[in-house]
Amino acid sequence: MALPTLVTEHWYDLRDLSNLSREILEGADKILPHGIVYVLAALIGFVASFLIFVLPSQLIVGVYGERKLIGRMQSRYGPNRVGPFGLLQPIADAIKLMQKEALTPKGADRAVMYLAPIIFVAPAVLLFAVIPFGPKMILADINPALLYFLAVSSLPVLAAFMAGWSANNKYSLFGAMRIVAMSISYEVPLVLALLGVVLFTGTTSLQEMVLWQKHFDIWIVFLQPLALAIYFIAVSAELNRTPTDIAEAESEIVAGYLTEYSGMKWGLFYGMDIGYALAASAFAATVFLGGWSMFGLDKWVPPWMIIIGKTHLFYFVFIWTRGTLPRLRIDQLMAFAWKFMLPVALLNLVLVATERMLWVEQELDDSYLYIFAVVNIWAALGAIWAWSRFLGYRPERNPVRARLVNEAGGYVPVPEAAKGGK
Amino acid sequence: MPTREWTGEEVAAAAERLVPGSVARTTAGACYLKAEKLVEAIEALRSSPDTDFVHLTNLCGVDYWDHFEVVYHLQSFVRNQICCLKIEVWDREKAVAPSVVPVFHGAWMQECEAYDLLGIRFEGHPNLHRIFLWEGYPGWPLRKDFLSMPGGLQPGLNEFAGTARRPEPATRLVQ
Amino acid sequence: MTDAIKTEPFVLNIGPQHPSTHGVFRIKVTVDGEKVLDAEMVMGYLHRSMEKLAEERTYTQNIPFTDRTDYLSSMANNLGYCLAVEKLAGIGVPARGDAIRVIMAELQRLASHCMAVGAFTNDTGAWQTPVMWAFREREKILDIFEMTCGARLTCNYMRIGGVAFDLPAAFEPAVRKLLRELVPFIDEMEGLLVGNEIFLARTRGVGVLTPEQATNASLSGPLLRGSGIAWDLRKADPYCGYEQYDFDIPIGYQGDSFDRFIVRIEEMRQSIKIIKQALDGLPGGPHSTQVPLALRPPQGEAYARVEGSRGELGYYLVSDDGPSPYRFHIRAPSFINLSALKEMTVGGTVADAIVVLGSIDVVVGEIDR
Structure with missing residues (x-):
C-alpha cells in the first residue's frame, strides 16, 4: 500500500516532525563534517523524543498522573507539594533515588543482581523503535515488526527472573518463579489473539496495519473486540499490573523480585515498568485503535499527537484496573489463562479466519466489514456471558448477605437453598 | 435473658455426678477440682447434654504467693450458661498442672x-513454649515475687539499675 | 525424571516486617512451592506486660492501659474493664451513662469494622483503595470521639460508674449526620466487593471453619458467627441495657473468609440501628455515679465480658481489698482467635494464608498486650 499524500515535504509541516529534522540535518550536512552531523542527529532525536514522548508520557502520565489518579480513586490528593500541582514530583523522586544507597544483600549473586536492571531497561527502549508515530515518523519500518515486538517484549521476564534469583531472598524467589510461570502461560493466548489481526490485515508490519485501518476506515477493535480483551488481560499479566500483579504482590510476597532492590537499581525497574506499560499501550493503540489515523482527523491534527493520546487512553485503563480490582491467586490466574483465554483465543481465530476467507474468496464488498464487526462484537459478548455463566461464581446461587437471627444460641443449620456452589 | 452463672455448688454437684471424686471444695462462684481428675471432669462437663459446656472461654493462672490457681471459664451456647472451675497448684518450684488441650483446642495458646x-x-501440652518472651528469659513475670527472683532483675533500665534492693512487698493473701 | 528432580519444603517467614501482618506478628510457614504445609505463629514483639503493670496501679489508673491493648477499639476495652470493676465492687451505673456507653461502643465497633473490612480487602490485593475509603468513614467517627472526649484513638472515656464527661450539645446532630452518611457507604462498599468476581474467587472457600472447630478452638466474635453459630454477648448476656434495643445477630453460612466479611458488613448495619435507638431514647440525669478515686473493692473475683469488635473481650479481676487489682487478666479475642490459624491455613497457598489472617482481623497490641 502506498503512503497517502497527506504530508507535504515542507519543513514547517509539523504534522510529521521527520521533515523538520531532515531539513536541519541536510542543511548541516552541507557546512559541517559528517561526524558532527551524526552527533547532531542523535541530539535532535534525543531532545525531540524527550520533549514529545518521554516527558509527557513517562514522567507526567506514567509517574505523576498514575499517582495522582490513583490518589483520587483512593479519596486522597496524591503528590501536590513539589512544583506547581506537584508536577515536579517525578524529578524529585529520581533525585532521591539516585542519592540512595543501592544495597546488595549478603549472599546475593552480585554480578547478576547488578546486571538485571540493565537488562530490564534495554528492551523497553528498543520496543519504541517499531511504533509508527506518523506516516514517516518511525525509526525502523521493518516488515516483521509485530514479531519483533513480541520477541523483545518477552525479554524483561529474563531480567525479572535474574533479579529474583540473585537476591538470596525467598520472597524474590517466589516472585521470580511466579513471573516465569505466568508469562509462559499468557504468551500463548497473547500471540493467538494477535494472530487473528495478522490474518485479517495480511501483514506483520505495524505501519501497514495502520494504513490498512485507515484505508478501510474501521479500527480492528471493532472487528476483533475479543482479541483486544485477550491482549489487554494477557499484557497486564505480563506487565505485572493489578489484578494480575502476583509476581510483586505487595500483600503476599512484599515486592516479589524487587524486594531486595533499593536506590536507582530499584528506580530503573520502576521507571521501566512504566516504560513497558506505555509500550504495550502504544502497541495496542497501533494495532487495535488505528494508530496515528483518526478517521481523517489526522489531516488536521499532527498524527503523533493522536497516537500519544490513544496510548494514554489505554494507559488510563491500566491505572483504573490497578486502582480498583483485587488480585487473583496464581493457580486461578493459570486456570484463567488455560481454561478461558486459550479457548476463547482459538474461537476468535476460527471466526476471523472464516470471515477473512469469505471476504477474500467471495470478493466481497468493503461494507461487509461492518457486518463482520457486528457479528464479532456479538461473539465477544456471548463469550464473556458464557464465561460468567459457566465458570464464574453466580451471585444468585451464592448468598451475599449474612443471615439474621434474633436469638442467641448454638449452631443454626444452613438451609439447603442457601448452600450455593459454583 | 442474661447468661446464667452457675454457682460453685451447682458445678460441683454436676462434676461429682459425672466423675465421682473429682471435686476438692467449692466457693460461692467457683468449683475447685482435683488436678488429677481435671481433664476427665472437663471432658464430662463438655460432652454431657445437661451441662454442655462446649466453649472454653477463658483460662488464666493466678499467683497467691504460696500457691497458684488455674481458672477455667466454660460456657454453653445452647443453654446460655457459664461456670468457673479452678485447680490449685501448690509446688512453686515445680508448678505442674494437667493440660486440657486434648479436650479444648482453644486452650493451646x-x-x-x-x-x-x-x-x-x-503436663500433656503438645508444644509448651514461651509465647511472648524468649526461651531463657529469667523468671516468670506475673509471679508476685518476680523482682526478687534469681536472675537479679531490678526495676529501671540496666544502666541506671538501683543499688538498693527493692523492699519485699508485704505478703497479701486471699482466703 | 521425577527422581532426578529433588524438591524439599522450605520455611518462609511472613513477618515480623511484612505489609500484611497488621503490625509486628510473624507466621513461619513451611511451604512446598506455593502450598502451605505447616504454619507456626511467633508473637511477643509488642509485649508490654500490661497485666503486670496493672497490678501496681489503682483501678482508675488502669483504664488507659486498656486503651492500648486493642488500639482500634479502645471504647470497648474501657467498657469491658469498667464493667468488671463495677461487678467486683458492686457499683451501679445511671441510665444515661449506660446509653452513652452503648452509643460509644457501637460507634467504636463501626470504626473498627471499617478498618477490618478495608484491611481485609487490602490483603486480597485491592491495592489500597477500599482501605482508604474505609479510612475516610472511620475518620468521621474518630472526629466524633474527639468532640466527645478529646482523643481520637486511645479515648480513655469510660469511667468506673459511668463515663468521664457528659455529651456535648453538638454530639447528637453530628452522630445523626454521620449515620445518614454511613448507610450509603456500607451499601456501596458491599456492592463493590460482593459483586466482584475476583474478590469472591479469593475469599470463597478459603479458611473454612466448621462450627465444631470454631467452638473447640474457643473462637468468638465474627469468626464464630461466620461459622453459623448465633452467639453474641449483647443478646446472650446483655450488659449496659442492650436488652432494650432491637437488633439481630448476623451469621454466616459455611465459615469461610467471605462469610466473616459479610458478617462484619451486616454488623455495621446492626450497629447503626442500635445507635439510632439509643439516641432516640437517650435518658436524662447524671452520666456517672460518684466513685471514690482510691477504690477498694471487697475481696473476691469477677469475670466480666463484652462483645468487642473482634469477639468476646473478657476481664478477669481478683481483688485483695487493696487499691490496685491483685490479678488483672485480659481475655483478648485477637489472641485466642489465632488458635485456629493453623487449621485454616494448612492446605491452602501462601496467598490464602494472607487472606485468612486478614479475615481473623488481628490487632497485635491485643495479641501481645
Missing part, C-alpha cells in the same frame, strides 16, 4: 501464655 508469664508447666 492460653496455656502457653500461663506458662510463659507464671511458670505453670502444663
Whole structure:
C-alpha cells in the first residue's frame, strides 16, 4: 500500500516532525563534517523524543498522573507539594533515588543482581523503535515488526527472573518463579489473539496495519473486540499490573523480585515498568485503535499527537484496573489463562479466519466489514456471558448477605437453598 | 435473658455426678477440682447434654504467693450458661498442672501464655513454649515475687539499675 | 525424571516486617512451592506486660492501659474493664451513662469494622483503595470521639460508674449526620466487593471453619458467627441495657473468609440501628455515679465480658481489698482467635494464608498486650 499524500515535504509541516529534522540535518550536512552531523542527529532525536514522548508520557502520565489518579480513586490528593500541582514530583523522586544507597544483600549473586536492571531497561527502549508515530515518523519500518515486538517484549521476564534469583531472598524467589510461570502461560493466548489481526490485515508490519485501518476506515477493535480483551488481560499479566500483579504482590510476597532492590537499581525497574506499560499501550493503540489515523482527523491534527493520546487512553485503563480490582491467586490466574483465554483465543481465530476467507474468496464488498464487526462484537459478548455463566461464581446461587437471627444460641443449620456452589 | 452463672455448688454437684471424686471444695462462684481428675471432669462437663459446656472461654493462672490457681471459664451456647472451675497448684518450684488441650483446642495458646508469664508447666501440652518472651528469659513475670527472683532483675533500665534492693512487698493473701 | 528432580519444603517467614501482618506478628510457614504445609505463629514483639503493670496501679489508673491493648477499639476495652470493676465492687451505673456507653461502643465497633473490612480487602490485593475509603468513614467517627472526649484513638472515656464527661450539645446532630452518611457507604462498599468476581474467587472457600472447630478452638466474635453459630454477648448476656434495643445477630453460612466479611458488613448495619435507638431514647440525669478515686473493692473475683469488635473481650479481676487489682487478666479475642490459624491455613497457598489472617482481623497490641 502506498503512503497517502497527506504530508507535504515542507519543513514547517509539523504534522510529521521527520521533515523538520531532515531539513536541519541536510542543511548541516552541507557546512559541517559528517561526524558532527551524526552527533547532531542523535541530539535532535534525543531532545525531540524527550520533549514529545518521554516527558509527557513517562514522567507526567506514567509517574505523576498514575499517582495522582490513583490518589483520587483512593479519596486522597496524591503528590501536590513539589512544583506547581506537584508536577515536579517525578524529578524529585529520581533525585532521591539516585542519592540512595543501592544495597546488595549478603549472599546475593552480585554480578547478576547488578546486571538485571540493565537488562530490564534495554528492551523497553528498543520496543519504541517499531511504533509508527506518523506516516514517516518511525525509526525502523521493518516488515516483521509485530514479531519483533513480541520477541523483545518477552525479554524483561529474563531480567525479572535474574533479579529474583540473585537476591538470596525467598520472597524474590517466589516472585521470580511466579513471573516465569505466568508469562509462559499468557504468551500463548497473547500471540493467538494477535494472530487473528495478522490474518485479517495480511501483514506483520505495524505501519501497514495502520494504513490498512485507515484505508478501510474501521479500527480492528471493532472487528476483533475479543482479541483486544485477550491482549489487554494477557499484557497486564505480563506487565505485572493489578489484578494480575502476583509476581510483586505487595500483600503476599512484599515486592516479589524487587524486594531486595533499593536506590536507582530499584528506580530503573520502576521507571521501566512504566516504560513497558506505555509500550504495550502504544502497541495496542497501533494495532487495535488505528494508530496515528483518526478517521481523517489526522489531516488536521499532527498524527503523533493522536497516537500519544490513544496510548494514554489505554494507559488510563491500566491505572483504573490497578486502582480498583483485587488480585487473583496464581493457580486461578493459570486456570484463567488455560481454561478461558486459550479457548476463547482459538474461537476468535476460527471466526476471523472464516470471515477473512469469505471476504477474500467471495470478493466481497468493503461494507461487509461492518457486518463482520457486528457479528464479532456479538461473539465477544456471548463469550464473556458464557464465561460468567459457566465458570464464574453466580451471585444468585451464592448468598451475599449474612443471615439474621434474633436469638442467641448454638449452631443454626444452613438451609439447603442457601448452600450455593459454583 | 442474661447468661446464667452457675454457682460453685451447682458445678460441683454436676462434676461429682459425672466423675465421682473429682471435686476438692467449692466457693460461692467457683468449683475447685482435683488436678488429677481435671481433664476427665472437663471432658464430662463438655460432652454431657445437661451441662454442655462446649466453649472454653477463658483460662488464666493466678499467683497467691504460696500457691497458684488455674481458672477455667466454660460456657454453653445452647443453654446460655457459664461456670468457673479452678485447680490449685501448690509446688512453686515445680508448678505442674494437667493440660486440657486434648479436650479444648482453644486452650493451646492460653496455656502457653500461663506458662510463659507464671511458670505453670502444663503436663500433656503438645508444644509448651514461651509465647511472648524468649526461651531463657529469667523468671516468670506475673509471679508476685518476680523482682526478687534469681536472675537479679531490678526495676529501671540496666544502666541506671538501683543499688538498693527493692523492699519485699508485704505478703497479701486471699482466703 | 521425577527422581532426578529433588524438591524439599522450605520455611518462609511472613513477618515480623511484612505489609500484611497488621503490625509486628510473624507466621513461619513451611511451604512446598506455593502450598502451605505447616504454619507456626511467633508473637511477643509488642509485649508490654500490661497485666503486670496493672497490678501496681489503682483501678482508675488502669483504664488507659486498656486503651492500648486493642488500639482500634479502645471504647470497648474501657467498657469491658469498667464493667468488671463495677461487678467486683458492686457499683451501679445511671441510665444515661449506660446509653452513652452503648452509643460509644457501637460507634467504636463501626470504626473498627471499617478498618477490618478495608484491611481485609487490602490483603486480597485491592491495592489500597477500599482501605482508604474505609479510612475516610472511620475518620468521621474518630472526629466524633474527639468532640466527645478529646482523643481520637486511645479515648480513655469510660469511667468506673459511668463515663468521664457528659455529651456535648453538638454530639447528637453530628452522630445523626454521620449515620445518614454511613448507610450509603456500607451499601456501596458491599456492592463493590460482593459483586466482584475476583474478590469472591479469593475469599470463597478459603479458611473454612466448621462450627465444631470454631467452638473447640474457643473462637468468638465474627469468626464464630461466620461459622453459623448465633452467639453474641449483647443478646446472650446483655450488659449496659442492650436488652432494650432491637437488633439481630448476623451469621454466616459455611465459615469461610467471605462469610466473616459479610458478617462484619451486616454488623455495621446492626450497629447503626442500635445507635439510632439509643439516641432516640437517650435518658436524662447524671452520666456517672460518684466513685471514690482510691477504690477498694471487697475481696473476691469477677469475670466480666463484652462483645468487642473482634469477639468476646473478657476481664478477669481478683481483688485483695487493696487499691490496685491483685490479678488483672485480659481475655483478648485477637489472641485466642489465632488458635485456629493453623487449621485454616494448612492446605491452602501462601496467598490464602494472607487472606485468612486478614479475615481473623488481628490487632497485635491485643495479641501481645
